[in-house]
Amino acid sequence: MTFIINGEEQQVAAATLADLLTALDYEGEWLATAVNGELVHREERSGFPLGERDRIEILSPMQGG
Amino acid sequence: MLKLYNVEVQSRLLLGTARYPSPAILAEAVRTSKTDIVTVSLRRETVGGKAGGAFFELIRDLGVRVLPNTAGCHTVSEAVLTAKMAREVFSTDWIKLEVIGNHDTLQPDVFALVEAAGILSGEGFKVFPYTTDDLVVAERLLEAGCKVLMPWCAPIGSAMGPVNLPALRSMRASFPDVPLIVDAGIGRPSHAATVMELGFDAVLLNTAVAGAADPAAMAAAFTGAIDAGRTAFHAGMLEPRDMAVPSTPVIGKAVFS
Numbered sequence: 001m002t003f004i005i006n007g008e009e010q011q012v013a014a015a016t017l018a019d020l021l022t023a024l025d026y027e028g029e030w031l032a033t034a035v036n037g038e039l040v041h042r043e044e045r046s047g048f049p050l051g052e053r054d055r056i057e058i059l060s061p062m063q064g065g
Numbered sequence: 066m067l068k069l070y071n072v073e074v075q076s077r078l079l080l081g082t083a084r085y086p087s088p089a090i091l092a093e094a095v096r097t098s099k100t101d102i103v104t105v106s107l108r109r110e111t112v113g114g115k116a117g118g119a120f121f122e123l124i125r126d127l128g129v130r131v132l133p134n135t136a137g138c139h140t141v142s143e144a145v146l147t148a149k150m151a152r153e154v155f156s157t158d159w160i161k162l163e164v165i166g167n168h169d170t171l172q173p174d175v176f177a178l179v180e181a182a183g184i185l186s187g188e189g190f191k192v193f194p195y196t197t198d199d200l201v202v203a204e205r206l207l208e209a210g211c212k213v214l215m216p217w218c219a220p221i222g223s224a225m226g227p228v229n230l231p232a233l234r235s236m237r238a239s240f241p242d243v244p245l246i247v248d249a250g251i252g253r254p255s256h257a258a259t260v261m262e263l264g265f266d267a268v269l270l271n272t273a274v275a276g277a278a279d280p281a282a283m284a285a286a287f288t289g290a291i292d293a294g295r296t297a298f299h300a301g302m303l304e305p306r307d308m309a310v311p312s313t314p315v316i317g318k319a320v321f322s
Contacts (some may be wrong), residue, residue: 006109029090030121031110032150035159057109059150060117061124063091064106064136065081065221065271 004055018046020056032059067266069213069244070191071158072130075102077261079132079246080284081271088123090280095127104132104161107151110205121154132193134161137174139174144181148190161215161269163195171221171249175202179209186210195248198232200239207243214243215269218260219250222272224255230263232301237264254283254290261294262302263321308313 002011003020013022017033017040033040034057039046051057066073080100086092094101105124110117114181126133131150138144141164158195164181166174173195179202182192186209194206198216206214216236219225227233227250237245248269257268268291277283 026110027123028115028118030154030315032107032153034146034150034187036099037146039146039153041153057146057150059107059147059154060110061081061154062106062108062117063081063120064084064104064134065269065275 001050003050004053006056006058011024014050015044017044017048017050017056020050021045021058026037026058028060030060033057067244069102069193071162074082074130075099076101076288077267077295078257078284078288079104079267080274081269082124083271084275085280086275088120091275092123092127093281094274094284095129097281098274098288100129100284100288102130102132103127104134104271105155106136107147107154130159131155132159132161133157134195135163136161137165138163139165141177141181141184143178145184148181148185149188152190157216158189159191159193161195164298167302173197173217175199178202179205181211182206182211184297193246194307198229198236200229200235203236203240212243213246214240215246215248217249218247218256219252221249223250224252226252227260230259233260233263233265254286257287258290258294258297261291262297264298267291 012020012023014023036055076099078098078100079102080098080102082091090203133155135144135147138147144164164174164177166172178194182194185192189309191214192211194211195215196202203214218227244266246267246269247265251270251273274280274284
């Protein structure tokens with residue numbers, strides 16, 4: 001399927017958000033995810049089905065002021 | 066002691082974590098400053114998700130409280146979603162709410178700020194709004210549920226120091242019981258001392274420390290200045306006068322002619 005991941009179009013074979021993270025080698029307790037502008041909690045990722053052209057944001061901590 | 070949303074903190078310095086020459090120097094500055102609270106951000110993670118992990122562990126190892134921010138957000142929906150994602154990552158309901166309205170001055174969009182503050186307060190967040198020194202906006206933020214206000218004293222990163230002292234004085238006088246933290250615009254320790262002398266409760270700094278030639282030493286300088294300003298505020302300062310007043314008593318003065 002085609003997804004918009006962090007603003008960039010990508011083709012990934014993934015049925016759920018957890019599948020997508022695994023497929024793209026994302027790991028770590030510090031990641032936060034949102035699909036189509038809504039937060040998806042860590043524990044909800046494996047049960048969260050993805051659709052064609054879903055907009056997925058994957059954020060992690062960085063320096064800030 | 067300073068209380069922020071019922072949490073007592075010792076240090077009146079809140080420190081940003083951006084723009085240090087290295088993670089080791091950031092850690093040294095945090096330790097030297099004796100700060101209790103650091104601000105951090107969230108950004109898109111590149112594939113693999115390892116960059117954020119190293120920083121996450123660095124911050125966790127410092128053992129300080131984290132105040133995540135919504136830096137770089139320009140709309141209510143961006144700020145609200147970023148706040149929710151930050152709560153997920155950092156397991157805290159504290160959020161430094163920034164909604165930027167102008168690219169050149171990084172002035173907050175106060176209308177969006179008030180709206181986002183209301184939404185987030187309603188969802189259980191403890192909002193620390195980055196705002197201007199406008200009293201009406203401050204009132205609206207308090208009505209929206211904020212229990213702390215963080216006015217700028219000059220544009221972010223400008224190092225100008227307080228550009229509108231009368232406005233800061235009015236703010237302090239208008240909200241005597243609300244913790245007021247000056248966020249943004251401080252360039253040097255004397256600026257921090259000045260706002261603390263006015264009775265502000267704390268100062269949030271980043272660039273002034275991170276951009277110094279020796280960030281750890283500058284962090285210590287700021288800590289000293291903030292303590293001095295706070296002590297002076299409680300000690301009661303003289304008001305300036307137009308004419309000289311002799312400090313040495315004139316009674317008993319010898320007359321030689």
